[in-house]
Structure formats: structure tokens, C-alpha cells
Amino acid sequence: MERVCPLCPADISPASEGNQRVLTITMTLPVIAIVGRPNVGKSTLFNRIAGSRIAIVSETPGTTRDRVSVDAEWFGRRFMLIDTAGIEDQPSAEVQLWDEVRVQTERAIETADAVILLVDSADGVTASDFDAADLLRRAQKPYALAANKTDNTTRMAELYTFAALGMGEAIPISAYHDIGITELMDTVLAHVDDRFEDDTPDDVIRVAIAGRPNVGKSAIFNALTGEERSIVSPVPGTTRDTVDAVYEYKDNHMMFLDTAGLRRRGKTEQGIEKFSAIRTIGAIERSDVTVIVLDATEFVTAQDTHIGGFAQDAYKAGVVVVNKWDLRGEVDTTFEEAVVEIRDRFKFIPDAPMLFTSALTGRGIRAIPDAVRRTFSQFIKRVDEAELSRTLYAALGDRPLPAKGRRRPRISGIEQVSVRPPTFVITCKNPESLHFSYKRYLENRLRESFGFKGSPIRMFYRGGN
The missing domain is CATH 3.40.50.300 (P-loop containing nucleotide triphosphate hydrolases)
Incomplete structure (x- = not known):
């Protein structure tokens, strides 16, 4: 994972650098x-x-x-x-x-x-x-x-x-x-209004700030946007509707999606806990980049990895933020130990940027929008076709496929078919015979060559010669 050393001078909020609210968007899904x-x-x-x-x-x-x-x-x-x-x-x-x-x-x-x-x-x-x-x-x-x-x-x-x-x-x-x-x-x-609308501009980076209760999501949001968090519902009596605000930061528009409502209700059963995460799941699915906020005083919990799992399931890019780093003494964890532990627990989000912040003091907050921008650039990356083919054939040469067997697989080509996330189709004879470890090997070779740090990639294997 990329990481930002927590020992740098205290940062000021990006809001003080001229962030500007450009529009407000109401999005309601029945x-x-x-x-x-x-x-x-x-x-x-x-x-x-x-x-x-x-x-x-x-x-x-x-x-x-x-x-x-x-x-x-x-x-x-x-x-x-x-x-x-x-x-x-x-x-x-x-x-x-x-x-x-x-x-x-x-x-x-x-x-x-x-x-x-x-x-x-x-x-x-x-x-x-x-x-x-x-x-x-x-x-x-x-x-x-x-x-x-x-x-x-x-x-x-x-x-x-x-x-x-x-x-x-x-x-x-x-x-x-x-x-x-x-x-x-x-x-x-017949009982439900068809009232969903999304007039978000195409160039907006959608950012979901997700995490357990009391990890500092709202404080981070306030520090980033320069205003107090206010959840507004256009429909009286509801708790799921959100008003998402778009802000401009260094010529980029970012829309921060509300994830309020992710709540572990005491010692409730897993089913109830999962159910209370509905709004967080919805925000993650609408996002491009999910900022997963951890609490340095409790470090990585099972629920933190559950939230990361939601982002993985939805094929969204990820940034990991360890908030309250100024209180880390409560768990007696060094920076190096924290990096190793988080990388291990969030290995399903490869090379995600890892930031250490304090929303209370503003330390490290400035790095979040920059990390979001870098990760989003990986999420929408399109690879040159010739470079992609060369990387595939080099990988095949370094680790050849099995040469024996009637149903042995044979790979003949690769193409990138979409972004958000980067998606590739590999033409392969007998793809059902291709071992999952070889598929993982090919994904790792693509990552070594082209990055995709913090972004998932999807790979499909199409039968053919």
C-alpha cells in the first residue's frame, strides 16, 4: 500500500485552500x-x-x-x-x-x-x-x-x-x-414513487466515506469540505435520503456520499448489524472511491474488514484512512506495525493508499483528496493495446502454461473492454481448465506493469482460439 508518514507537520484543511461548493444533488432511491x-x-x-x-x-x-x-x-x-x-x-x-x-x-x-x-x-x-x-x-x-x-x-x-x-x-x-x-x-x-434522479456531472469523482460509528467520518467530512456536517432529507420522516454536495478541489469535482447510519446496535446479532449497514452499502455502490476510515485507538476490527468487503464486492477503488492517530498510544502501536497489520487485513484491496490522520487537529487531512485523485486515476486507467499484449506474452513466456493434456488451456490474446474498474477479456481455449493460481498470476503481472494501485481489476476468460 502507499502510505503517508504521520510524522509530517500538521496539515490544514483542504477547505481553507479554496474548496468551493458548486452544486447540491438530491438522490433518493425508493x-x-x-x-x-x-x-x-x-x-x-x-x-x-x-x-x-x-x-x-x-x-x-x-x-x-x-x-x-x-x-x-x-x-x-x-x-x-x-x-x-x-x-x-x-x-x-x-x-x-x-x-x-x-x-x-x-x-x-x-x-x-x-x-x-x-x-x-x-x-x-x-x-x-x-x-x-x-x-x-x-x-x-x-x-x-x-x-x-x-x-x-x-x-x-x-x-x-x-x-x-x-x-x-x-x-x-x-x-x-x-x-x-x-x-x-x-x-x-404501484405504491412507490419513481422519484430517483441523478443529475451528477460526468466528471465528478464520487467518494464514499465509510466506517464504523465514532471513527471520525463526519469530522473528516467537515474538515475536507469546510462546513459542519448536515444530513438533509427532502422527505419528512425518512432516514435513508441524503443530500450529496459536490466540491471543487484543485480543478477536480468531488462528491462526498453520506454513509451515516452504519451502526452496531450494542451486542446485536450479525443479521441486524448487516441490516443497519444498508445506507453504507448503497453509498459504496454509488461511489467511485471508498474511503475506509479506521480508528487508531481500536485499530482493525472485523467490522472494518466487512466494510472493505462491501467495497470489494462492488468493485470500487479504496483508500484506507487511520484516523485519531494522535491517540495511538492507547493501543501501543508503532507506525511500521500499523502499516504491516493494515496491509495484511486489507490485502483484498491491493496497494490501496494508506493515510494516518487526525481530524481533530487537521493533521494528514490534506492528503486525502490527493489520494482519492490518484486512486481514481487508476480506477479509470486505460492501457495501450500494444503494451497490454506485450505484457501478456511476456507473462506467458516467463511461466508457460502446461504443455500436456487433452483439455489444456491456450491463451491467444487480451483486450481491455471498459474502465470503472479496468476490465479485461482474455481469449483462451479451454478456459475452464485454467487454474485459479494462474489467473492470479496474470492479474499480478498486469498490476506490476500498469499499477492499478487501490483499484480492483476484473478479468474474464472467453473461450476461443
Whole structure:
């Protein structure tokens, strides 16, 4: 990782160098939540609605990849879809109490513009269904009642039993078999305003400042922009809407995206913790560069790597900021030890710039916009085609592919197809036979030749001669 020595003189805020607010942008994405008791098929329905957008995987161990929300689209209508099923995936799920799921359900209903209440037609009406329906009624949020696993005539005939919930007529669906999903979504979206708009200029660098509570995100934001942090919602009663401000810094426009709301609620279960990160995930997915803020007094925690994992999943560039470095004595960590530890824990963000700051004194703050600019330049880097081919063939020459076997792979070319992040397609005969270690080797050779510091790169292997 790149790093900035914390022993330099105290920096002044970039805001004092002439930063200028140039415009304010309101961005609101409607939220639809799927709620219900455990094991009614919420995750299956979530994946059915989200489609391939949710199929993001990682081979890096030690980081959480379970997604609780996704920026989804249904026939041109954009919205954030929330799954509250995470608590079902915990160990000892058979002894989980409904009270734990109830906390998730209450939070989901509070956050959402519209709610899908999912019940199970195979089980019929249960006491937990009545409890969920009662929560939804008290919240007075628009909803649709969906009876999942209605995939035969017997269960269809028993749908009338759900009238006892007092939630109107249940829509018969089967998330697994893709039955009734269109009718369900038409019903839900009829309650949701299509009010998402994004008029951000194309040259703006979107920066998400993400981190655990009390690591100094707002203080860093205030120091960078030169004004007190103010979260403004154009819709009364909501907590998810943000007003993102664009600032000019050294001829670059940067929009700092709000990540307020990432909260670990005491000793809550993992599912609740993940659910409370919805706004942070949304901001990261909208960003180009994610600034991951750590607390020097607590150093790297599991939740810090979870946040870094969100950025990795979304293929966003990353900058690591260790804030409160002036208080580092509380953990008795030297600069060199900190660098080694952070590099090891965030190895899934290769060579990300690493900064040591104190938002309270202003030390190191000036380096953040410059690090963002450098990392963004790697995120949008396009490589010369001839240089790219030479690098590939040099890598093949230094470490030849296996020469034996009927299904041995053969690589014949490479091209860069896009940026944000840099994306490459390698033409390869029998790509399924190419070992993952060789794929990692090729990625490392590209990084050695062209940098991409702090930026992910994507590599696809296309079959062909």
C-alpha cells in the first residue's frame, strides 16, 4: 500500500485552500423490504427479484459477502431491495426466537417505502404471521401480502385462510418456480414513487466515506469540505435520503456520499448489524472511491474488514484512512506495525493508499483528496493495446502454461473492454481448465506493469482460439 508518514507537520484543511461548493444533488432511491418469519423463502424471492445483480462472489477468505440489499431494477423502475433473512443463516438457527426476527422486521418496515409481507402457503397461517402483520399495520406503510410456495391446486385452494391476517387478498407466488412475481411487483411498485434522479456531472469523482460509528467520518467530512456536517432529507420522516454536495478541489469535482447510519446496535446479532449497514452499502455502490476510515485507538476490527468487503464486492477503488492517530498510544502501536497489520487485513484491496490522520487537529487531512485523485486515476486507467499484449506474452513466456493434456488451456490474446474498474477479456481455449493460481498470476503481472494501485481489476476468460 502507499502510505503517508504521520510524522509530517500538521496539515490544514483542504477547505481553507479554496474548496468551493458548486452544486447540491438530491438522490433518493425508493426502498422495498421483504419481511416475514424465518424459512418462508425471503432470500429466494430476493434473489428472484434481484436477478444476476446479486451474484457477486469472492475467493478471498475472512470477509463477509452476505448482501442484505441491492440496487435493483424492474422493467425500468429502480429501487433498493432489502432482504431481512440474514438471521436465518446463523448457527443454531433452530433455536432462534421470533423476538430476534421481530427486531429486523421493525427496522425493515421503518426504512422501507413499501413492504412485501411473505407467508408460506405450505404451513398456513401461524402466530408469527399475525405478529408480522400487526407490526406492518401499526407502521401504516404500503404493502403487498404474498403467499409463497403456492405451486399446486391444493395450496391455491387454501389461500383464503390468509384473510384472517386482515391484510387483504394474498397474491399467490412461487419464488423458486418464478410464478406470480410479475403480479407481485406490479402491486408493490404501484405504491412507490419513481422519484430517483441523478443529475451528477460526468466528471465528478464520487467518494464514499465509510466506517464504523465514532471513527471520525463526519469530522473528516467537515474538515475536507469546510462546513459542519448536515444530513438533509427532502422527505419528512425518512432516514435513508441524503443530500450529496459536490466540491471543487484543485480543478477536480468531488462528491462526498453520506454513509451515516452504519451502526452496531450494542451486542446485536450479525443479521441486524448487516441490516443497519444498508445506507453504507448503497453509498459504496454509488461511489467511485471508498474511503475506509479506521480508528487508531481500536485499530482493525472485523467490522472494518466487512466494510472493505462491501467495497470489494462492488468493485470500487479504496483508500484506507487511520484516523485519531494522535491517540495511538492507547493501543501501543508503532507506525511500521500499523502499516504491516493494515496491509495484511486489507490485502483484498491491493496497494490501496494508506493515510494516518487526525481530524481533530487537521493533521494528514490534506492528503486525502490527493489520494482519492490518484486512486481514481487508476480506477479509470486505460492501457495501450500494444503494451497490454506485450505484457501478456511476456507473462506467458516467463511461466508457460502446461504443455500436456487433452483439455489444456491456450491463451491467444487480451483486450481491455471498459474502465470503472479496468476490465479485461482474455481469449483462451479451454478456459475452464485454467487454474485459479494462474489467473492470479496474470492479474499480478498486469498490476506490476500498469499499477492499478487501490483499484480492483476484473478479468474474464472467453473461450476461443
